[in-house]
Amino acid sequence: MKFRLTTGAIASVIVFIVAGIAWTLWDQAALAIHKFGWQFWQTSIWDPVSGEFGARPFIWGTLYSAILAILISTPIAIGIAVFLSDWCPASLRAPLVFVTELLAAIPSIVYGLWGIFVLVPAVREFQVALPDWIRAMPMFSGPPVGVSMLSAALVLAIMIIPYTSSIAREVLKSVPATQREAAYALGATRWEATRVALHYARTGIFGAVMLGFGRALGETMAVTMVIGNNPQVKWSLFAPQYTMAAVIANEFSEAADELHLDALVEIGLVLFAITLIVNVGSRLLLWQMNRERKPKQRATAPAEEAA
Amino acid sequence: MKSMKRWQMAVAAGVLALGATVAAQKVQITGAGATFPAPIYSKWFSEYNKLHPNVEVNYQALGSGAGIRQITAGTVFFGATDGPMTNDQLLAAPGKILHFPTVLGAVVPVFNVTGVNDLKFTGTLLADIFLGKIVKWNDAAIAKVNPGVTLPNLDITVAHRSDGSGTTYIFMDYLGKVSPEWKKKVGVAQSVNWPVGLGGNKNDGVSAIVKQTPGAIGYVELVYALQNKISYGSVQNAAGEFISATIESVTAAAAEGSAKMPADFRVSIVNAEGKGVYPISSFTWLLLYENPKDKATSKTFMDFMTWMLTDGQKFAKDLGYAPLPAAVVKMEQDALKKIKTQ
Numbered sequence: 343m344k345f346r347l348t349t350g351a352i353a354s355v356i357v358f359i360v361a362g363i364a365w366t367l368w369d370q371a372a373l374a375i376h377k378f379g380w381q382f383w384q385t386s387i388w389d390p391v392s393g394e395f396g397a398r399p400f401i402w403g404t405l406y407s408a409i410l411a412i413l414i415s416t417p418i419a420i421g422i423a424v425f426l427s428d429w430c431p432a433s434l435r436a437p438l439v440f441v442t443e444l445l446a447a448i449p450s451i452v453y454g455l456w457g458i459f460v461l462v463p464a465v466r467e468f469q470v471a472l473p474d475w476i477r478a479m480p481m482f483s484g485p486p487v488g489v490s491m492l493s494a495a496l497v498l499a500i501m502i503i504p505y506t507s508s509i510a511r512e513v514l515k516s517v518p519a520t521q522r523e524a525a526y527a528l529g530a531t532r533w534e535a536t537r538v539a540l541h542y543a544r545t546g547i548f549g550a551v552m553l554g555f556g557r558a559l560g561e562t563m564a565v566t567m568v569i570g571n572n573p574q575v576k577w578s579l580f581a582p583q584y585t586m587a588a589v590i591a592n593e594f595s596e597a598a599d600e601l602h603l604d605a606l607v608e609i610g611l612v613l614f615a616i617t618l619i620v621n622v623g624s625r626l627l628l629w630q631m632n633r634e635r636k637p638k639q640r641a642t643a644p645a646e647e648a649a
Numbered sequence: 650m651k652s653m654k655r656w657q658m659a660v661a662a663g664v665l666a667l668g669a670t671v672a673a674q675k676v677q678i679t680g681a682g683a684t685f686p687a688p689i690y691s692k693w694f695s696e697y698n699k700l701h702p703n704v705e706v707n708y709q710a711l712g713s714g715a716g717i718r719q720i721t722a723g724t725v726f727f728g729a730t731d732g733p734m735t736n737d738q739l740l741a742a743p744g745k746i747l748h749f750p751t752v753l754g755a756v757v758p759v760f761n762v763t764g765v766n767d768l769k770f771t772g773t774l775l776a777d778i779f780l781g782k783i784v785k786w787n788d789a790a791i792a793k794v795n796p797g798v799t800l801p802n803l804d805i806t807v808a809h810r811s812d813g814s815g816t817t818y819i820f821m822d823y824l825g826k827v828s829p830e831w832k833k834k835v836g837v838a839q840s841v842n843w844p845v846g847l848g849g850n851k852n853d854g855v856s857a858i859v860k861q862t863p864g865a866i867g868y869v870e871l872v873y874a875l876q877n878k879i880s881y882g883s884v885q886n887a888a889g890e891f892i893s894a895t896i897e898s899v900t901a902a903a904a905e906g907s908a909k910m911p912a913d914f915r916v917s918i919v920n921a922e923g924k925g926v927y928p929i930s931s932f933t934w935l936l937l938y939e940n941p942k943d944k945a946t947s948k949t950f951m952d953f954m955t956w957m958l959t960d961g962q963k964f965a966k967d968l969g970y971a972p973l974p975a976a977v978v979k980m981e982q983d984a985l986k987k988i989k990t991q
Contacts, residue, residue: 390813391836454850458857466861487806487862489847571811571848582847588811592850595684595712596813596839598738603714 364614371608373601382608388573390593395605397612399573403583404613407491407565408558410579411498412506416551419503420540423510423547428536439511446504454567457497462488462568465496469580484580489570492579497564502554509553513546514539545631552624559617562587586613674703676949681709682716682729685815685870686933689752689968690729693961697953704949713815713839720746720936726946728936731815732822732839733915745939747988748914749981750932751957752970753903755871755894756820757881757929761859762786763801768882769794769891772827772920772928775884778866779807779824780831781845786864794885808858808867811848813840819931820868823919827928871899872969886928887920898927899971906932907976914984930971940989948990958982 368375374382374395385396422442426435466488469477476482484490517539525535540547562585570582571592586609597603687710694706711719713730720728721742733748758770765786771794777783783790787800810817818839825832835841849855852873859865871894874881883893892898905926906918920928935954941947958981962972973981 387842389842390840391838391842458854462857463861485804485806487847487858489849489858566811567850567854571850572843572846584848592812592848593840594714594813596714596815598714598717598839602840 364611367607367611367614371604371611374604374608377601378605378608382605383612386573386575388589390597390599390602393599393601395601395608397586397609399575400584400586400589400609401612401616402575403491403569403573404559404585404587404616406583407494407498407569407585408555410491410495411502411558412551412555414495414499415503415506415554418499419506419550419554420510420547422503422507423514424536424540426507426511427514428532428539439508442504442507444504445500446508450501450561450564451567453497453501454564457493457564457568458489461496462493465490465493465580480577482580483578484576486580487570487582489568489582490578490580491569491576491583494565494569494583494585495579497568498558498561501561501564502557505557506550506554509550510543510547513543513550516546517542545628548631549624549628552620555624556617556620559620560587560613562591566591586610675705676703676946677705677707678727678946678950678953679707679709679725680716680727680729680935681711681719681725682727682936683713683731683815683933684710685713685731685754686729686752686970688872689965689970692964692968693953693957696961696964697956700956701952704953706953712813713818714813716936720938723942726937726941726943726950729934730936731931731933732818733917733934734936742938744941746936747939747984748934748936749954749984750914750973750977751935752962752965752972753899753918753930753932754815754819754970755899755902755927755930756816756823756868757871757874757894758866758868758884759856759859759874759879759881760866761863762803763863765798765800766880768798769885770882771885772823776824776828776831778805779809779844779846780828780834781807794891803864806858806862806865807843807846808849808855808862808865809843809846810852810855810868811850814851815839815931815933816852816868816870817841819919819929822917822931823929826917826920870969875969884928886926887922888924888926890924892925892927894927894929896966896969896971898925899930900974902926902928902930903932903971903977904974907974907980910977910980912984914981937988939987944989944991947988951985951988951990954985955982958985 378395382395382397383401384398386398387394387396426438430438466486469486472482521538521542522535525538530538565585566588569585569588571584571588572582573584574581576583590606590609594606597606687708690708694708698705713732716728716730717734717738719725723743734746739746758775760768774790774794777790784805786803786805792800821837821841825837835844847858849858849867852869855867856869856877856879859867869879881894883891885891901923902918902921905921905923906916910916914934916932918930918932958978965972
């Protein structure tokens, strides 16, 4: 009983910390919240001199870069996880696992430096080399400067691959051997057995992708070094843009004006809210997937037999 | 056994007493603020610590805005800033805050134009480029001030600092002074709403963009350009001469500025008049309360300030800063007497 009370108290501290962070952000941003209201989410002008602040380009930049990053990283990360769990020769496994996990240990400023000296010039040259008819498309338009949404998404993708792949690998490892054995018993090829395992592990893999997404939303240093820091809402992958975390890191230290400071804290609050929505949303989705699974498993089994 | 214990206790007490006396002598002073003068400040504090081992100054280079916030909140003994505090900010502080110039710095335009190593800029030219009104390097306005230079038909890419910085403040202060349009459309601050261009993080971010992008133009601190051997353009001063930034031309600007130095030292010396003056120069300031709470610390810090204004100035040049002109040093020595030490 005593043990239960102590651990319960410790666990509730977490709840208080999260609530405390939300309250502090709300309190510190009071001036900006009061002045701009809901307009803050919708307007695009960010002018510290005249005291006009709108978060739209930053929200756009954060979501766009994070979504692009998971689009790039997810196939690669799942590929790595499948190879390591099902296909890799045992002697190669340990070094490969070590190398992927090493990627997670590299500080983000190092990714930023690599980005600015290697990736940014490469992206610039890639853009110059594209034929004119592609460069005329809105997705690829703009002058070739290198620092861009694409550079940021690529750096983010590389940064989140180890997170997604190591969790996806653990999930695939925990798929009961009976699942694969049953597939083999039905005459499945190795590839088909892997597909059965992937299907079984899909909720866990989805969780791994969402973890990477959360990481991409909050990444600051590496992104600000390669994204070009220009607050604008554009589809173009080659346009310089800006993210919420980057503008806070860039402007907080020199913001002496009260309203400017409060607007930056409100950006923090918006980022906090978006992270919360993404997390709750993915939880709900997972829950939904788990609930559907039990009755469905019986229904899909004959279909798989046919395949 | 018992006597042994007593002996041990005596030693322990002795060690404690010794520790207490050492601690009593040691003075620890904290300050926070501008990153732009941080290299010279850490040099000063370590040199001063060699002369006075009991004085330890802990300076946190958090940025000018943070320096102003922390001195206002009273969490540090001194603050530091690249742009002088505004009247509103001074009124918000619980006591009277005084400004003390320490050294000078300058901001230089850097560019990457194929086949061009040396360029001249006028104030309006820089303002029009950063406003996005001049978009090609072979624009007639650029060609006019650079006769004999073959300018390519190349798009101009503007690079600026994305982080709020004193460097930006000095550059904005200059553009605001030479271009009424800049002052009206953009304004003067540590962070502004840029009409065009890419944001690079810190001096190295800006210089990386400029180096990698043909047709790019940006601005960095003179210290940074000198240390990294980046070539930069010369800028036309108020007397009409094209001056390249050097320690000497920045000190010349300070000497001109000191003639009109107000009693509170809050002066902008961009676009100063006079010959041989580099126009994008500025003082950087320490912020002190006139009547600080901690009088003992105040006394120690005044000794440091006296040393910094005299012997300390010789360290400035090696780090790429211009030392204070003699007239300003004299004025500051008088002003220091206002600070209460008891």
